[in-house]
Amino acid sequence: MAKILIFPSNSLILSDLVARFGHEPLTLMRVIRRKITEVGIDSPPINVTPEDPKRGLKYAAVDVPSGVRGRMALLDPLIEEAEAAIIVHEADYSFGCMGCARTNELVKYIVRNKDIPRLELAYPTNDDEAREFVQKIRDFCESLTHKAEVPA
Amino acid sequence: MVSDEITKMVVLADSSPILPSELALRAYELSTDAVVKETCFGLIVTGSEKAVNETIEELRKLDPSGIFVKDRGFPPGDSRRCRAVRGGGARPGFHQLEKESAILPSISYGLETIDDPVDAKERKTRDKLKIDRLIEIIEEQSKEDVNG
Numbered sequence: 001m002a003k004i005l006i007f008p009s010n011s012l013i014l015s016d017l018v019a020r021f022g023h024e025p026l027t028l029m030r031v032i033r034r035k036i037t038e039v040g041i042d043s044p045p046i047n048v049t050p051e052d053p054k055r056g057l058k059y060a061a062v063d064v065p066s067g068v069r070g071r072m073a074l075l076d077p078l079i080e081e082a083e084a085a086i087i088v089h090e091a092d093y094s095f096g097c098m099g100c101a102r103t104n105e106l107v108k109y110i111v112r113n114k115d116i117p118r119l120e121l122a123y124p125t126n127d128d129e130a131r132e133f134v135q136k137i138r139d140f141c142e143s144l145t146h147k148a149e150v151p152a
Numbered sequence: 153m154v155s156d157e158i159t160k161m162v163v164l165a166d167s168s169p170i171l172p173s174e175l176a177l178r179a180y181e182l183s184t185d186a187v188v189k190e191t192c193f194g195l196i197v198t199g200s201e202k203a204v205n206e207t208i209e210e211l212r213k214l215d216p217s218g219i220f221v222k223d224r225g226f227p228p229g230d231s232r233r234c235r236a237v238r239g240g241g242a243r244p245g246f247h248q249l250e251k252e253s254a255i256l257p258s259i260s261y262g263l264e265t266i267d268d269p270v271d272a273k274e275r276k277t278r279d280k281l282k283i284d285r286l287i288e289i290i291e292e293q294s295k296e297d298v299n300g
Contacts, residue, residue, distance in 0.1 A: 010245070012163055012252045013259055016220040020263075032225030033158070036232070093248040123255065130258035134266050 002144045005082035007107060008094045009075065014086055017134065021141035026078040035074075059106060067099025072106065079110055084117040084144055086137065091123055117144060159198040159224040162211060163249065165256035168218030175211055175219075182210050189228040193249060194219070196228040217263040220256060 002023050006014040009028040018025040041047045048070075055076040056069030087108060094104055111118060119140040124130040164170055176190040179197065186199035186207045195211070197204050212219050231237045233244060 008248075010222075010248060012161070012220055012222040012249065013255070015222045017259075019221070027223050029223040029225045033223070036225060036230075037157070093251040124258055124262075125255075127258045127261045130255065130262035131265055132262075134259060134262035138266065 002083040003081050004141075004144070005078050005085040005111060007085065007087045007104075007111070008091045009078060009107075011088065011091070014088060014137075017137045018086065018141065021138050022145060023084075023141055026081055028074065028078070031074050031077060059110065065099060065102070067097070068102045068106065071099060071103040075103070075107055079107070079114070082111070082114070082116055084140075085111045085114075085119070086140065087111065087118065087120045089120065089122045117147075156200060157198060157227065158201050158204055159196060159227050160204055160208060161193075161222050161224050161249075162195040162197060162208060163220045163222070163253065163256065164194045164215075165218045165220065165260040166253070167257035167260055168215045170215050170218065175214065178211060178214060179207055182207055187228070193253060196224065198227050217260045218256075220259075 003026050004018050004023050005026045006018060008014070009026070011027075015025040015027050035041060035047055041049065052073040053069065056066075056071075056073040058076065059072045060069050094100065117140070119136065121133060121136055124133040162175060164172060164175070172190050172192065172194050175195050176188055179186070179188040179195060184199070184207045185203040186197050188207070189196040189198075197207050199207075208221055212221070226233045228234075235241055235243050
């Protein structure tokens with residue numbers, strides 16, 4: 001079972017399909033859960049730990065807007081753990097402020113530079129595209145399973 | 153220390169013949185330790201990881217290709233998310249769910265026909281009963297009733 005980073009990282013469809021085809025989706029919801037349930041961490045917006053700015057600074061310089069660094073602090077554990085990635089383009093709902101836009105660009109850039117298997121595709125708009133979408137994700141997940149089975 | 157309670161959202165595709173109330177009834181029948189909240193899109197299931205996964209595994213059997221599941225960070229009714237406490241409006245995350253829900257029927261269709269693309273084209277045409285055919289059936293039936 002591989003840990004697959006999905007992007008958009010809160011996608012229902014991607015997390016369901018990855019789990020359905022036998023892998024572990026790395027989703028933002030898990031990071032958020034830890035942030036809000038961990039004993040000793042305060043309620044938002046004062047639940048920023050001293051570790052968070054350091055994580056954000058790993059990816060962006062100090063003069064980059066704090067919104068980008070804050071978002072990267074949350075996404076850092078997912079990027080670190082990722083063994084593969086599925087990136088979906090044209091997700092309307094990931095539209096947002098410049099913090100969101102730059103973070104989205106940065107995440108894609110980092111994942112592309114990381115030496116991991118990657119699948120990039122667009123959101124489907126009709127039934128036929130959806131079938132192709134599901135097929136590609138299944139083939140990608142199966143290729144990861146086969147790769148894991150082959151001894152090094 | 154992190155709480156071992158997890159929360160998952162069960163979302164029904166529009167094309168699914170199952171209703172959220174049926175999902176909730178099935179979840180109650182299972183009598184696991186998970187707490188279930190019925191919503192307009194499906195269910196929110198919360199509890200220990202084992203109980204939640206068991207519940208979802210059983211629920212999925214009702215419609216394997218029409219039920220979608222994702223993790224949720226906040227537990228149900230959390231005052232930082234619940235709109236009853238925040239003065240109404242859309243719950244954070246609602247728009248994302250709304251947008252993805254719109255293409256769930258297509259994804260569901262994709263899952264059903266993934267292995268048989270030829271059959272998929274036939275299914276598309278035969279899936280829905282045309283109104284003309286329904287009228288024919290009614291007329292045939294009423295003729296039979298009159299003659300019989």
